[in-house]
Amino acid sequence: MRSYSWRGLVAATLGLCSVGVHAQGTITDLGSLLAGQKNLTTFYSLIQKYPDILLQLPSYSGVTILAPNNDAFNKIPYTQLNSAFANNDQDTITNVLEYHILQGTKVAAQLVPGTPVFLPTLLTDSKWSNVTGGQRVENVEQSGNVVVFVSGQGSRSTLVQADLMFTGGVVQIIDSLLIPPTAIENTTQAFNLTSFEGSLYASNQLPTFSVPNVTIFAPNNEAFQALGPALTTMTAEELATVMDYHLISGSVIYSTALTNGTKLATLSGENITVSHSGNNVYINSAQLLTTDILIANGVLHVISNILNPQGPGAQPNPAIASQGQVFASASDVANLPFTSAIPCTSSCPVTSTTASSSTATTAATKSSSSAAAFTTSSSKGVGAALARETGGFNKAAGLMVALGGAVMML
Structure with missing residues (x-):
């Protein structure tokens, strides 16, 4: 497809140029296409309201616009990010729009059923x-031929109208706004991986896990409870070595690449091995439970057990449902280990001494500054419940509330 400049794209969007409809009415300019879709009036109005933002986007040869329909805006709750949009924060708005634009022209017919693809955005x-x-x-x-887009914190958007071609690419209409992936500490809370998050704080490894291009295998809370003192009695340095065995640094590896027999080099220096048995996939002897959780700096997969760098040859027993632990002195505990290491970021207790208050403030500031641009309104239970839903979007402020809500949760 020929190159189509963003300035030309904006002009077409706003109806400032007249590309017209090709013979047989098969392809038109973007402005005419959006104007003709009654279910995209909110999205079209948003683009018209912020034309300068689209002018900032880079040129690209062919794009796919994932356009949220009117219903997508009507179900978006209020979040703390509303203030950014109410104050016309063009940086926030630009980045949200960029995440809805894919590099290249992607049509639904290209998909292979059941095989996920991970598409780069702007x-x-x-x-x-x-x-x-x-x-x-x-x-x-x-x-059932249901096409979905999965974005940050596991949010799902369903394709409701496919392959609307225009002179610069294609529009795909979706029923929910996409959420750009968040930092690891926000994502782990959204997926109730709080012991894993706490272990990163306890071992001082959060910065290590926050570098660009990583693949993380995160044990669930039950895995930490099953080990108990086998982990909690470790020094910070010993715990850091264990955590590093769950990190592939410098490479983003999605589930489609976790083929049988694959060996992956971890940050600890030891390899982990991928094995398949029937429909189950294992990382060493830990079962892969949830795959392809997008985070700001890569991808995260959830596993059933904690991996031991001193036992890299551990193999699963597919005949049993729950795999045995690979640490000595493992003992079940009722509480969630390491969660007390997570810095308080909201409703924090007020301490009686200045020094303690200063320390708590510093910890909270570090937590906030290490997060991605999208943050949560609470340190606990992200995405567990919706706030209130916004109503109509007749005013500009309503449009900004809508997009602001889309940033965090559907």
Whole structure:
């Protein structure tokens, strides 16, 4: 497809040029296409309201616009990011729009059912995306010809109208706004991986896990409870070595690349081994539970057990449902280990001494500054419940509330 400049794209969007409809009415300019879709009036109005933002986007040869329909805006709750939009924060708005634009023309017919693809977007700002080549969105065709896009914190948007061609690419209409992936500490809370998050703080490894282009295998809370003192009695240095065995640094590896027999070099220096048995996938002897959770700096997969760098040859027993522990002195505990190491970021207790208050403030500031551009309104239970839903979007402020809400949760 020929190159189509963003200035030309903006002009077409706003109806400032007259490209016209090709013979047989098959392809038109973007402005005419959006104006003719009654279910895209809110999205079209948003683009018209902020034309200068689109002019800032880079030129690209062919684009795919994932356009949220009117219903997508009507179900978006209020969040603390509303203030950014109410104050016309063009940086925030630009980055959200960039995440809805894919590099290249992607049509639904290209999808192989059941095989996810991870498509680069125009979201490349390092404050929002710490992966090479543009932040990704997952696209997969599921049973029943249902096509979904999976974005940050596991949010799902369904394709409701496909392959609307225009002179600069294609528009795909979706039923929910995409959420740019968040920092690891926000994502772990959204997926209830709080012991894993706490272990990163306890071992001082959060900065290590926050560098660009990583693959993380995060044990679930039950895995930490099953080990108990086998981990909690470790020094910070010993715990850091264990955590490093769950990190592939410098490479973003999605589930499609976790083929049987693959060996991956971890930050600890030891390899982990991928094995398949029937429909189950294992990392060493830990079962892979949830795959392809997009984070700001790569991808995270959830596993059932904690990996031991001193036992890299551990193999699963597919005949049993729950794999044995690979640490000596493992003992079940009722509490969630390491969660007390997570800095308080909201509703924090007030201490009686200045020194203690200063320390708590510093910890909270570090937590906030290490997060991605999208942050949560609470340190606990992100995405667990919706706030209130916004109503109509007749006013400009309503439009900004809508997009602001989309940043965090659907």
